[in-house]
Amino acid sequence: MPDALRLALGTLTAIRVPAPRRVTPAVAGRAMLLAPIVGALLALLASAVPVLVGLLAPDRRTPALVDLLTAGIAVAVLALLTRGLHLDGLADTADGLGVKGLDEAVVERRLAVMRAPDVGAFGAITLVLVLLLQVTALAVCLSAGVGTAALVLAVATGRLGATWCCAAGVPPARPEGLGATVAGTVPRLAAATVTVVVLVAAVLIGRLGGDTDLRRSVALAAADVLGLAAGALLLRRCVARFGGITGDVLGAVVEVTTTATLIAVALTVAITRV
Numbered sequence: 001m002p003d004a005l006r007l008a009l010g011t012l013t014a015i016r017v018p019a020p021r022r023v024t025p026a027v028a029g030r031a032m033l034l035a036p037i038v039g040a041l042l043a044l045l046a047s048a049v050p051v052l053v054g055l056l057a058p059d060r061r062t063p064a065l066v067d068l069l070t071a072g073i074a075v076a077v078l079a080l081l082t083r084g085l086h087l088d089g090l091a092d093t094a095d096g097l098g099v100k101g102l103d104e105a106v107v108e109r110r111l112a113v114m115r116a117p118d119v120g121a122f123g124a125i126t127l128v129l130v131l132l133l134q135v136t137a138l139a140v141c142l143s144a145g146v147g148t149a150a151l152v153l154a155v156a157t158g159r160l161g162a163t164w165c166c167a168a169g170v171p172p173a174r175p176e177g178l179g180a181t182v183a184g185t186v187p188r189l190a191a192a193t194v195t196v197v198v199l200v201a202a203v204l205i206g207r208l209g210g211d212t213d214l215r216r217s218v219a220l221a222a223a224d225v226l227g228l229a230a231g232a233l234l235l236r237r238c239v240a241r242f243g244g245i246t247g248d249v250l251g252a253v254v255e256v257t258t259t260a261t262l263i264a265v266a267l268t269v270a271i272t273r274v
Contacts, residue, residue, distance in 0.1 A: 004030035011178065012038045012159065014083045029185035032166040036198055039159030043152040046077040050147050064143060071138035074151060075131065086158075089251020090130060091123030096248070097241055098122035107243055111173060114248050133259050140266035149205045149220065150265040153198075157224045158258030160198055161231030162250045167191050170235070171244035178247030199224055219268040227261030 003020035008031040010017050020027060050070050079087060096114040098121075099106060113120070119127075141150035163186055172183035199221050206217030231253045238249045 002030075003027045004034060007031035008034040008038050012082065012085075012162075013042060014081055023181060025185045028182045029166065029187070029190070032163045032182055032186050033190055033194055035159035035162050036156040036194060039156040040152050042078060042081050043155035045081060046074045046155075047148045047151055049073045049077065050142055050151075064139070067142040067147075068135065068139040071135045071142055071147070074138060074147075075134050078155065086251035086254045087127060087131075089248035090255040091119045091127050092116075092248040093238065093252035094126035095120040095123040097237065107241070110242055111246070114242075114246065130255055130259050134262055137259070137262035137266035140270055141262070144269040146216070146220075146265065146269060150223075150262060153202050153205065153220055153224060154227065154258045154261040154265070156198060156201075157227045157261045158231075158254040160195060161228060161235075161253045161257030163191050163194060164228070164232065165235055165245050165250050165253050170239065173242040173244035173246045173249070179245045179249065182250075183245055195228070220265060223261050223264035223268060226264040227257045227259075230260035231257030 003022060004027050006017050006020045007023060007027060009015050010019065011031065012035060092114040095116075096110040099110045099113055138147060138151060141147045166182045166184065166186040167188050168184050168186065169188070170183055172180040174180060202220040202224050203214075203217040206214070206220045234256050235245070235249070235253050238245065238252070242249065
């Protein structure tokens with residue numbers, strides 16, 4: 001198994017793989033470019049429960065409460081498949097951003113708060129809200145028959161957000177840790193190419209339902225763009241507040257991008273009934 005794939009799986013999932021033989025900037029960059037593929041794999045595994053429930057339903061339709069429960073199970077499976085790593089990063093980042101001030105001492109205090117093992121009020125509130133939004137948005141998508149597509153695209157796009165966190169020009173906040181290992185290792189042209197691939201995949205997945213028009217495809221691609229925009233805004237905020245990225249910031253961007261993409265798909269489904 002290539003070192004880049006080992007690093008991607010070992011960093012982004014709970015799947016046990018041999019440690020990379022060496023981690024160079026080139027290996028780290030390739031690993032982060034593989035992140036969307038790893039995300040799609042995780043989403044397909046988490047989609048097993050919704051797919052099974054859909055197959056067991058006589059008319060392929062389920063009550064709203066069943067969709068909500070199924071969505072909750074799928075989100076829980078995702079958390080298990082990642083050891084809750086990204087959710088932990090989200091909580092730590094929220095706590096760090098909650099520290100007020102602009103001077104250098106405050107930046108160090110923010111980083112210290114993020115390293116602390118406990119979760120503060122900002123982190124707890126953020127976790128509850130993000131998980132609530134993910135489950136609700138996925139339930140809407142399931143009821144509209146686009147649950148699997150929405151989950152695969154949202155999780156893949158969330159990991160694409162991590163790819164952009166590692167793009168050239170984005171500094172690490174600390175000289176050690178995961179952030180320092182992957183920061184600046186992804187060429188921007190490579191990140192843009194992977195982004196185009198994900199958007200094309202969204203269009204193709206939207207056509208799997210056999211629609212004669214492009215409404216669903218456009219909706220899914222637009223949701224990807226909106227999700228990435230939300231992740232980019234958080235990344236910009238974190239770089240300004242922390243001086244760069246950390247492993248926690250990667251996790252936070254993954255979860256925010258995933259959540260925003262799911263919400264965008266759900267709103268589009270609810271409003272246009274695509």
